[in-house]
Amino acid sequence: MNTFTFSQATGVAAAVQDNAAHDGAAYLGGGTNLIDLMKENVARPTHLIGLKKLGLDAIENLPDGGLRLGALATNADTAYHPEVEKRYPLLNQAILAGASPQLRNMATDGGNLMQRTRCYYFYDLATPCNKREPGSGCSAIGGYTRVHAILGASEHCIATHPSDMCVALAALDTTVHVSGPNGERTIKFEDFHRLPGDQPERDNTLEPGELITGLDLPAKGFAQNFSYLKLRDRTSYAFALVSVAAALELDGNIIKDARLALGGVAHKPWRDKEAEALLIGQPATADTFRAAAAKVLAGAKGQGTNNFKIELAKRAIVRALKQATEMNQALDANAFQNSNP
């Protein structure tokens, strides 16, 4: 870890200014990722700007029926917020599938979007990595790729974005609010994270010095039929090999609207709108689900030790969609029982 200076920001404008005034400055949310990266010398910021006093930790209803998550709300507070539990249970499930209670208590929503890949080689200075040191090469290609991409990778980087929360945020069509040297702007969630291409050092489309201030969830939360399914090497406290956020709007057995996003498979939360289109208007059956799964994985490419993730992802999609569907039936069955004592 290098030496650095620290300041506690008290306002968004001041934070942005402080950032611009320092070469190599970084914002500090909960520190659960950044501090680790600093300990490993992967991140070497010269100046840290603490965000916890920005007053951006509120979770509030929006006039259009949506919900705003302050960038500094913790992952735990977000997951257990009554509005989230009630209206966005998919988000609740996704957050709780990640990390551990201790980490979620510290981690912030903004930091969750910005967390870096868990590629083993990215973390180890002894091995070349294009993301850490552009142009040095990608050690993961031809190596141990259990947590690596099967979709959207490039010859320069095959890393994945490790977040669970972001998979749900992608499925829910979230909007990201940012503030930077050039003022405020919003970014659609699907445009926030990017594919590695020939610039793997860039995880997302944030401009230098820009600060995430909030996340807006639209009114539609798919609270009736949803599933967050995470497959990993142990039951808790492990990153996803593959995760699926599935959300359905059903009319009887017919799918009226659908959202499908995957985690652990690409450099960004992998939303597939064409697969969603294959679901919409179809009956909620295994065949329909399999067709959507096949579509999502049509262009998938394994890296050797992660080839299995292609088949695993297909099965996970089918299962998640099935769970999302049957959840409704279970509810119906309960309702039936309740009204017929």
Added chain:
Amino acid sequence: MSHSTDYIGKPTNRVDGPAKVAGTAKYAAEFNVPNLLYGYVVSSPIAKGKITKIDAAPVLALPGVHQVFSHENVPSLAWLDRSYKDDIAPGGSPFRPLHSAEIKFSMQPVALVVADTFELARYAASVLHVEYEEEAHETELAKHLDEAYEPGRGKSGYKPPKSRGNFGKGWQQGVAHMEAQYSHHAQHHNPMEMFASTVEWLGDKKLNIYDKTQGAFNSQQYVMKIFGLGKDEARVVSKYTGGGFGSGLRPQYQLFLAVLASLELKRSVRVSLTRQQMFSFGHRPETLQHVALATAEDGSLTGINHVAVAETSQFEDFTENVVGWSGTLYDCKNVSLGYRLSKLDVYTPLDMRAPGAASGSIALEIAMDEMAYAAGLDPLEFRIRNYSDFDQAQNLPYSSKALRKCYAEGAAKFGWEKRTAEPGSMKDGNLLVGWGMGGGIWDASKQPAVAKASLDADGHLTVSSGTNDIGTGTYTIMTQIAAQSMGLPLEAVTFVLGDTELPEAPVQGGSWTAASIGNSVVEACTKLGEKLLKQAQKMDHPAFKDAKIDNVEFANGQLRLRADATQAVVLRDLVQASGEPKMEAENSTVLAKLELLKPPTHSMHAHNAVFVEVKVDPELMTVHVTRVVNAVAAGRILNPKTARSQVMGSVVWGISSALMEESVMDHRFGRYMNHNYAEYHVPVNADIHDIDVIFVSEEDDKVNPLGVKGIGEVGLLGVAAAVTNAIYHATGQRVRDLPVTIDKLL
């Protein structure tokens, strides 16, 4: 007659529990001695080659940095290999930290930066410029099987496995056969507490060393020999150890580095390793195994063939007993065993909980399951048919062996009789249910050790021995034994350990501590009792005049006649009357040492049988171990509570080995890539469900006077195999390369 102070065999809370919970128990890196300097280790990024340049000047220019130690400036130290050999060192030439420019393994320590603060040392280490000349390394065992060789008797205790009969003939006699290859990868012990040494400089070469170790005396001998220190110049203290599992059996390099820096700088120095650096030394070696079995019509084994090839370093022959157990556990005339090593550019492996047996039992116990299926027998019935009532490997009777009871009581508790043999035949809703079993055998050994019992004028008994408690419960069971021996309540007894100023004890390992130290404590207390009786006889106690030690007992803080409990004298009064502040006695190790030289008259082993239920999702192939029953025969159980914890921990270890634990080496770099707790997976609470531990009764008056066999390791045996066997039973898929991760089942 039973007494309120009869603690042996009673579930007893850990006496060190309150100190640990309250945080007053101090670990090696927590001794904040005054004027402490901090050392941070720089690790090699390459697996093989040479250091060509170390540019220390810019780092030394940083205010607060005291020194950069490397092979370029380490003073001349002991030069014989012998001086670097610790008690547990295998044959070969031990690694010498900072000895030369040569790099022998990835993450080898190449420099130590010493500074005023930990943060500064860490920063300085990160900017120290070191250049290397890389050479091609070899780390892949599968590519070096041809070079494998049979190791000699390098390490005390290691004996090459002995074959018997004629396996070829046995194989031909068989009507059913199985033959398969098994493998598992390297594993690192990863105790919670990272290795650390705080060396307190007391002036004039005198050091107080707080070390994370499983053997204070081993660490002391090591630094004495290397640095030419006297016994009183290098005191090693290790009161608490945050997990060992074998990793602390050998002194680790932070001890060498901290002592070096302290002696050179004439200051107190602490060196602690990072979690990543915990992957830079000993580990359970990757091992490839081959097993072939044949059975006669009646299911009796006609031949056993078990061969293992394991990795070792280029500089030492690490050996463990992987295949020997296969010649003992089951009855068979024709047994062919082989064990070979192959040298790779890695650090020397190191004993890790149930070394050898944990690995060997994976292959043997999966093979037994495969053989049972091939022979058309239930796996439990198959084992019972091949029960060994006589140790054919040593040609000796067992001192005791209650494995039959383990089978019976374990199976009953588990409900094994309801098992249907056909793979995939048992279901729970959509989930596939699998039931599998396994078991194992472990040495019941004992080492010479000294304990001292000391009773003060307040009637408080302090018993001491320089052993360790790596979390196993040593403090507690020794307190129980001493309290019962002297008839005192637990509160009136303190057990002291982990200090080279105390009577000498061996490293804590091999599940021998309960037997070795426990029996020494009994002997020391008996001797103290004799002294107390003499004292009573000196005084005006006519009732004791002609009493022999066998005629008296110690109870309720008194010495009294067995025949007439009213004839009693308070122990405290005896000490006070002696005119000394305390009365003391030590056991002698003469007999114990002689015993080690004599050929054994009995085969002395602990055994277990383990039954496992898994539930497998038939599409996603996720596996959950929902139920485990582990029945253990380990002689007398001193403390069912701590013993149960040991076996539960072992079961968790077995599940870990079966399903997730693995140090993943990228052979292109010769480096373990998952070197942190996020990616080196061991089970979390959510992975662990019901674990039932049964201690079957097993009386043994031959193994040692206390009749104990040790339970730190035996519970691990066969667990990983049983999980794998259960997965086969659930899915019909036989995975022979552990861990059984999801990709191997899809």
